[in-house]
Amino acid sequence: MNAPETMKQFRPKGFRHVGTRPVRPDGVDKVTGKALYSPDFKAPGMLWGAILRSPHPHARIISIDTKKAEALVGVKAVATGRDLPTLESLVMHVGEGASDIVDVSHNCLALDKVLYEGHAVVAVAATSPEIAREALGLITVEYEELPFVLGVEEALAEGAPVLHDNVFTKGVEPKPEKPSNAAMRVEMGGGDVEGALASAAATVTERYTLEPVHQGYIEPHACVASWNGDGQAQIWTSSQGHFAVRSLTASVLAMPQSDIRVTPLEIGGGFGGKTTIYLEPVAMVLSRKSGRPVRLAMTREEVFRATGPAPGAVIDVRIGADAEGTLVAAEVEFLYHSGAYTANDAGAGVSSAIGHYRIANTRVVGTEVLCNRPAAKAYRAPGAPQVNFAVESAIDELAGKLGIDPLELRLKNAAAEGDPQTSGLPWGRIGWVECLEAARAHPHWSAPLGPNQGRGIAGGYWGNYGGPSTVNVSVAEDGTITVATGSPDIGGSRASMAIMAAEVLDVPYEQVRSVVADTASIGVSMVTGGSRTTFATGMATVQAAEDVKSILCQRAARMWGVSDDQVEWRSGAVVCLEGEKQGQSMTAAAIAGRSFHSGGPIAAVAALSAKGWLPGFGVHICDTEVDPETGHVKIVRYTAIQDVGTAIHPDYVEGQMQGGAAQGIGWALNEAYIYGKNGKLDNAGFLDYRMPVASDLPMIDTVMVEVPNPAHPYGVKGVGEVPIVPPLAAVANAIHGAIGQRLRDLPMVPDRVYAALHPEG
Amino acid sequence: MVRIVVMPPFDKEFFGEFINDGRLDLAPHNLFDLVEKLEALAPGFAAIAPARVHFAVDGVLETDWTRELAQAQEVIVLPRVGGG
Amino acid sequence: MSKIHVSTTVNGDATEYLCEPTSSLLDVLRDTMGLTGSKEGCGSGDCGACTVVLDGEMVCSCLVLAAEAEGRTVATIEGVAEGSVLHPVQQKFLEHAALQCGFCTPGFIVAAKALLDRNPNPTETEVRYWLAGNLCRCTGYDKIVRAVLDAAAELRQERTPA
Ligand code: FES
């Protein structure tokens, strides 16, 4: 073990609850197996659904014959793309980039064309899972196979098969006349890149590549839907946002949102991949047809073939510095896999590339490329890790050429508050320099290395988000508090909401309980994504708790017969400051117990669109040991340093940093989609898509740097996404340190490392 | 007048023929009004704006489109970045 | 095909069920008996979310046929606590925040308890290798390993007479 135990003493000053580490309120249910996740839910009389998926990467659907399946005893409904309404194109934003609702619909059930192996084509509902699966075997789909394309460069080549005849590259002038697989192009920057590179003392010009990777949540997608003849429906599912499930499902089915009540079940991981819908409209249609609730659940294989992944990429970097190590120019051009549909997300890659450095001359160009793979979905800091891997590797290469320490080179050029981002907007109160300084001061940075070992460092950032959240804080008759939010709890947010409400009200943590309410029981809230929940839903929690505190004060004042300004909230109770009751105090219990005779129940709703979010920055230090015989890379020591604003519940902040680092290490070393020549995914299971296991990793040391966000009552900055950004380059740089060879293609699997060690073959 | 700076991809996607260097001058009273004025120049912009656009007023992102622009110098129209 | 009748013991209770010859023990636990604490992350023996103990041996219940439980004893996550009193492994998972989404947690707790039942004093490396069949995508394993080591220490103390 290498993490110093001193981290446990971490505690921001001046708070009673913020910065403490209480047990989460949903904890006991989750360690005893009682918590209900998506695949655990059953409705009375429920049918079991199953989905027939395309065996081809690209084909036209000529005909679908479902007669035999419908005749099978026990089959109650069959649905195809024809059962979904025809929709007008509408781009919707649900918190992870924008999707056209027509694409969302066609991705749920294909219409006319299948665009990737695994694309859903027909769905059935039957009285048992066995019958549903048997029915799939009785369906005949006639396809006309079309040429397919998997790689981004191949997809842009002249004569490549074009996926959509209505996609004309967005963001180019003049507007293209021909449809193509280049869905969108975004270019930013300024200055004279060529001139500055020509006069630079050292330059690096390299290409870096990454394969698509899956988010890898352990809970497969599942839902139960029940849609009655009167138009009203219920959906039980886990997601990163049940309001997004409601709005997307209602839009796909062209029905009123208020007719759908979505009850959030516990979510077994999302990482961005559960900010959309795959199954819900299909289960709804099957339910409407059969008159019974219907469960649809994916197998792990279906999860791999039909959901996620994060885009793979081809990235060209040119970067230069003067002899003192001042960066003078950078050019980054990348192609991202978009998969079957436009993700409208190239901008995230562009703004996450080089904004962390002060560089006078820049050009960043990102293109999103359609290809016959599942539609790319958000994965933790979507679009950032890929381009960061390229840039932070190139910075390391440049440091080597200049003979400058890679940490010092970063520090010398690090952007700070007021410096421009790639978009030209000035950075706010960011903690990037503070993180680099913490890295330099950390014992890990100067610890000796053993044989075959190398050390790498990389820094990265993510913009984070705010946005809409609704919170209801209510006081029970005994004075205990319930906080109801519309934000699914993926990693401890119930605990952090309870902490913040307890902090405002200055009452014991256990006096506040926090729940996630369904779409009919609380107002709209955006997804738990974009690292926004502790920030934005936290802001709403603080505001609603403040309002409750004011109401409690007013009620006490009225009972005492004094004015509102003659009372004050102190240590969880109202104190009378003047008059004959001066010095008396009334607890929340005393006030709430009499609330029915003093104006009614006590509750407050805060519905807001949170502003003032700030980006997060992280620096990771990684030590690797490379086995020269096999090329196997072992992570021997790892430290993640991050500006977290203020840590509300430090255990869960550390947990985000450790989990993000582990995912990034998996991306760097093992994970990749592997396709056969036939356009089919060869590794659609956890055996062949290998995510890190406990024995692959050391303890992951964490350092929480606190540069509070002035716009949040407790200084919160989003923390969840940043930690997946730096690991890719940190590992690559550490491997370079160990073997003196640079690997520019992920994943850095043993045969690639071995080949780098033995170039003679 | 407020200087409106339209960043990629929207400059080329919508406003290529109206602006030089991604800049134009308008007098919107708030951001809703700005969206309307931009829609008048480039039909289709208003439909995608809520999902794909962020506005920055004098260097600070502003998600409240009722924000008054009488005192503003510059509004940047830039791509909205989501999250996972 | 006709169903198979099985008599078995689950978490100490004698139980009977009818199952398809192809059903897994996990299917029957979850769908027939309503014991949904054991999770299905893969159905192919690769994630450990379905871990149970069968006649004292840790197994992936997705790889065991339901019919194979005939005459044997099955212990699942639902039987780890004694009534409302959590097992030290469960308690330490809570104290160390060793779960984020919690979906992998039942499998980890059953596996960790099986480890500590046979090895009360494991090293960090032994814990990591024992748990290598359980996937967690959220935590990076750090806090899980600490929770298990801490639970081991507490169990050793409980066993030592004062
Ligand atoms: S479900 Fe049994 S090992 Fe994954």
Ligand code: FES
């Ligand atoms: S806590 Fe989510 S998979 Fe382990």
